[in-house]
Amino acid sequence: MSAIAGFHVIDRADIPRLVAAAELAAELDARPDVSYEDIVDGGHELPGDTLQTVGRELADDYGWSGYCMVHLLTYLEDRGVDLFASEYRAESDVINSAYDLTVLMTPAHKVFLPQLDPSVHSEQELRRHFEVMGYGFDEAATAAREGLEILRDQIAALADHEVFVLHVG
Numbered sequence: 001m002s003a004i005a006g007f008h009v010i011d012r013a014d015i016p017r018l019v020a021a022a023e024l025a026a027e028l029d030a031r032p033d034v035s036y037e038d039i040v041d042g043g044h045e046l047p048g049d050t051l052q053t054v055g056r057e058l059a060d061d062y063g064w065s066g067y068c069m070v071h072l073l074t075y076l077e078d079r080g081v082d083l084f085a086s087e088y089r090a091e092s093d094v095i096n097s098a099y100d101l102t103v104l105m106t107p108a109h110k111v112f113l114p115q116l117d118p119s120v121h122s123e124q125e126l127r128r129h130f131e132v133m134g135y136g137f138d139e140a141a142t143a144a145r146e147g148l149e150i151l152r153d154q155i156a157a158l159a160d161h162e163v164f165v166l167h168v169g
Contacts, residue, residue, distance in 0.1 A: 003066030003100075005147075007154065008055035008165045015163065017106070019091050021050040026098035045100040051165060062150060063137070064143040066168035067135060071148040075129040081115045083151070100169030105151075107158045117141060118145040118150035 010018070015052070045053065046101045073083060086091065088104040094126045095102045114120070123141040130140035 003070070003089045003168050005062050005064075005066040005069040006008075006051070006167045006169075007058040007062070007150065008109070008167070009058065009158070010051065010055040010115065010160050010163050010165055012106075012163055014050070014054040015088060015091055017054065018047055018050045018165075019094050021045050021047045021093040022098045026046060026094075029098060047095060047102070051167070054067075055165065058150075058154060064139075064146065066139070068130075068143040069147050069168055071130055071133045071135050072144050072151075073103070074117070074133065075126065075144065076112075078129075079115065081112045083109060083112070100111065100167065102168075103166040105155055105157075105158070105164040105166070107160055107162070109155045109164075110158070113152055113156055116148050118148040118152075121145070121148065 010030055021044075051057075076083060083103055083105055086104055086106055086108065088106070092102065092104050095104075121144070126141040126144040127136065128137070130136045132142070151166075158164055
């Protein structure tokens with residue numbers, strides 16, 4: 001099964017709406033008698049709908065599997081760059097319980113910009129991490145560098161009222 005990485009920017013004020021959509025998704029997962037059409041016809045939305053409605057989808061073309069982004073996040077976390085840590089940790093936990101892997105990054109994450117610079121990570125180090133994770137391939141370092149560029153550029157561009165949402169699913 002493959003995974004896709006999606007990137008959106010939303011207003012902080014829309015976090016509760018995203019959480020409510022995730023709570024609804026978790027509730028509906030337990031009910032096989034409810035379809036997506038039932039949800040939409042009932043005026044409700046799921047997390048992906050929320051991101052499409054209130055978010056600004058980024059045009060960054062990440063042509064790699066979403067698993068590359070997941071392995072990049074673990075690589076960064078191993079080096080002290082915890083992009084999961086944020087003031088929205090509780091909200092992230094709720095969203096992640098129903099909507100695959102979702103990371104909410106705020107302007108506070110700008111502290112990590114120097115470590116998100118692709119030039120500070122060697123190709124050998126990146127490739128080795130992917131191999132250790134069982135996801136080694138010839139272009140792994142390129143996929144990681146492109147992911148670093150997206151993370152760095154989007155976090156750097158955040159306004160105080162914005163949240164960068166990375167979703168892998």
